[in-house]
Amino acid sequence: MTDDRIAVVTGAASGIGKATGEHLTELGWRVVGVDLRESPFERSVTLDVTDREKYRAEVQAIELEMGPISLLASAAGYDLEMPIEDIDPDTWDRMFEVLLGGSINGCAAVLPHMKARGAGSIVIVSSELGIAGEELYAAYASAKGAVNGFVKALALEAIEYGVHVNAVAPGPTDTPLVDGSQWRDPEYLATLPLGRLVRPEDIAGTIALLADQDAYFVGEILSPNAGAVI
Template sequence: MSVTELNVSLTGHTALITGSTTGMGQDIARAFARSGARVALHGLGDPEGIAELVNELGELSGHESFHFAHDLSDGRQGGALVQAANARLGDIDILINNAGVQFVSGIEDFPTEQWDRLIAVNLGAAFHAIRAVWPGMKRTGWGRIVNTASTLALRGEFGKTAYVSAKHGILGLTRTVALEGAELGITCNAVCPGWVYTPLAAAQVEAKAAALGLPLEKTMKEHFLSEMPTKRFVEPAEIASAMLFLCTESARSITGVALPVDGGITA
């Protein structure tokens, strides 16, 4: 049975969601649009598909949406992205740092260029984006920042040196920003998903299945869902609902937390 997204109103707010043209990011963008927020979409992908998504978000929110294609493999582009979004939509007061990439290899053979890319996209871009939205949030006395972390922000995993390092860094960034924003009306939190069946996860499942010579379903069950007490993938709507709640007035005293939405993995 599928879940229904949280029904909240964020009318009057403007949300920038990085990594929102594919996978879980699309669902997050749709959820914020349904809440009435103006949405700035970010990411790469098929131009026609992105144009359709921009139109859909506009219909859902009742406000014009815009797409930005900044390449976050240069982490500094996170700041440029915010500046571009501010120019088109006004000050961003909700920032969802969701863009993420993955590469799997043992440390001895881990390519240095992949380390640089993962740290830039998964951590550096979030820092630069937060730094860029800060003046506007400080000026208005209201801001919500939610970073997509992972259960791997809380533990390690073989072959994921850069990803695990970046996600641990995201928690440090989250907690420090939360402290600095505590008296300014700015909250900063991280959501730590378990396995969500996104294109990123699907690629890992397919690679594992090919390496082991197993069917996809068997690979999912024995090598991915085995560690999840619920024995199912987390639905994107569950992640979106957690993020929506963290952006409401009801969550104004919740800041600096790492919220697992993981089917019980961290339990």
């Protein structure tokens, strides 16, 4: 593509976010990495995505200093395996604050600029568990399910301004987040038609596809999951 498109990628220091930033860089995008830690991209922003005012200020600075943001890839997050009776209110609140609230804050920051220009893409990383659920993942699956609903609603709101909003809902992905989990068990891997976990670069490629302004995707939730859910 061109070499002047700017992407803001959250969760960019590791995992899916880092793979997405690397893939977009290879495709000619200028990438701003957002994370609690430094990220290895043209511009690294240290930010907690739950801080709406700082998020908005950083987006404003990017627009002024680098140019128009064409893509927000919202991948910041974490998971949690815990019986529901052990999940206290603070844990529930934090899960939704990061997974749903972080995505909402990013959209609130970039959308006014995209709507004014009549173009832009937003891709939010959800999860297959937000579609199919999983025992001991009630908090995580609930937050990701809420993300899916948010994407559907926002897509209808934004498309009249030429802004495409979509989501990617990966299955268990080969990142440190799944180390020591059931997703690494050979018995589980044997149930996958692909025979392996989804890789971060698989998700990055899906995000790049959805980011393409020529692709006619509106409110889609694509789920690259190695055949775990068909």
